Amino acid sequence: MDWDKLRIFHAVADAGSLTHAGESLHLSQSAVSRQIRALELSLDTTLFRRHARGLLLTEQGEMLFEATRDMARQLEATAARIRDSEDEVFGELRVTTTTGFGTLWLAPRLPRLFELYPNLKIDLMLEERLLDLPMREADLAIRMKEPSQADLVRRRLMEVHIRLYASSAYVERHGLPRTPEDLVDHRLITQIPTSPQVRAGADFVQPFLAGNTHSHLTVNNYFGILQATLQGLGIGALPDYITQDSHDLVRVLPEAESAPIPVYIAYVSDLRHSKRITAFRDFILEEISAYKRLAKSE
Numbered sequence: 001m002d003w004d005k006l007r008i009f010h011a012v013a014d015a016g017s018l019t020h021a022g023e024s025l026h027l028s029q030s031a032v033s034r035q036i037r038a039l040e041l042s043l044d045t046t047l048f049r050r051h052a053r054g055l056l057l058t059e060q061g062e063m064l065f066e067a068t069r070d071m072a073r074q075l076e077a078t079a080a081r082i083r084d085s086e087d088e089v090f091g092e093l094r095v096t097t098t099t100g101f102g103t104l105w106l107a108p109r110l111p112r113l114f115e116l117y118p119n120l121k122i123d124l125m126l127e128e129r130l131l132d133l134p135m136r137e138a139d140l141a142i143r144m145k146e147p148s149q150a151d152l153v154r155r156r157l158m159e160v161h162i163r164l165y166a167s168s169a170y171v172e173r174h175g176l177p178r179t180p181e182d183l184v185d186h187r188l189i190t191q192i193p194t195s196p197q198v199r200a201g202a203d204f205v206q207p208f209l210a211g212n213t214h215s216h217l218t219v220n221n222y223f224g225i226l227q228a229t230l231q232g233l234g235i236g237a238l239p240d241y242i243t244q245d246s247h248d249l250v251r252v253l254p255e256a257e258s259a260p261i262p263v264y265i266a267y268v269s270d271l272r273h274s275k276r277i278t279a280f281r282d283f284i285l286e287e288i289s290a291y292k293r294l295a296k297s298e
Contacts, residue, residue: 005039008032009047010068013061016054073136077270089279090119096138100222101263102126105241106142113283120276128196128221133268140267140277142284144198147266154266155281157288160239162201162258164208165249170232177235177252183208187215187234195220204258205237244294 011021012032022032040047047061057065097106102124114120131137134151141147147154166176177183190205191197209216217233219225226246229236235252239261243249265284271277 001042002039005035005042006064006068006071008035009039009064010072012036012048012055013057013065013068016056018055069135073134074270076136077268089117089275090121091276092121092123093140093276093280094123094125094138095140095142095280096125096127096131097142098128098144098221099126100239101142101144101241103223104226104239104245108245109287112287113280116283117279120279122280133266136268139271139274140265140280142263142265144261144263146262146264149266151269152266153269153272154264157263157265157284158292159260159262160241161260162204162237163240164235164252164256165229165238165243166235166252167230167232167248168250169248170229170234171250173232176250180208180211180253180256183235183253184211184214187217189217189219189225189228189234189236191222191225191237192218192220198261200259200261201237201239204256208237241291244291 008021008025008027011025012018015021015024018029018032018036021027022029025032036047043060043064045060046058047064048055049058050056103126107124110122110124113122125131125138130143130147131141132149133139133141133147134149142157144160146156166174174186177186188205188208190209191201193202215234217228219228222238222242225236225238226242228234229238230246230248238249240257243251265281267277267281
């Protein structure tokens with residue numbers, strides 16, 4: 001089977017369009033069409049059918065796309081290992097984590113990583129959606145739950161809790177609640193109930209929201225909740241890892257916190273020998289150890 005035709009087929013199947021595939025391959029639409037037709041003739045089957053939304057794979061096309069997708073994943077992993085130098089960490093590493101953890105904990109620590117590895121390129125993808133690591137949507141993930149996907153190397157890093165915080169200026173103006181019942185006189189700042197979030201965080205804030213009949217503010221990520229809390233808009237439900245870098249926060253109801261939320265690092269087993277993965281993983285483990293030591297001393 002012609003490898004070049006398979007490469008062109010994979011691009012068309014991935015893009016769903018001859019035009020878009022041609023742009024990525026730097027080929028004309030007619031050249032791409034000829035290669036697809038030649039592949040269909042060699043296989044004696046139809047791989048695509050036209051639709052208003054573009055090209056759709058037939059059943060036979062789906063089978064071939066699954067095979068080329070596996071090939072592409074293996075080739076990409078092999079290329080990553082080849083690019084890793086014996087003596088130097090360099091190249092691209094795609095890291096995904098939540099918006100809150102990425103902006104509030106990880107990003108402030110990245111300058112130290114780049115000091116160690118100035119030729120490393122990090123693509124930081126912050127979203128609540130779980131990216132598919134085996135399908136190479138990202139190389140490495142830090143998530144607030146244990147990944148369930150197969151063929152992953154995973155390691156538990158630490159636990160976090162959701163707690164209640166207010167800015168010192170807010171406490172000076174409005175006082176510090178002493179009991180859960182006192183929260184009825186304060187605006188609560190929490191995640192939007194419909195936004196993706198860990199169950200422990202949602203369960204923690206629910207009783208406080210049920211008893212609060214006054215003003216609420218909901219935000220779809222913890223970065224927004226932190227900013228609103230620092231601006232004195234109310235009492236925010238925030239992960240405890242923000243306290244080391246946000247010193248203007250006062251804990252409200254110190255006995256109240258969510259159930260433990262585990263934090264995991266994970267990457268595909270094909271990349272376990274990648275020097276970029278190893279360097280990033282070891283850096284995170286060192287930063288976690290420093291974070292834990294500082295948390296114990298506070």
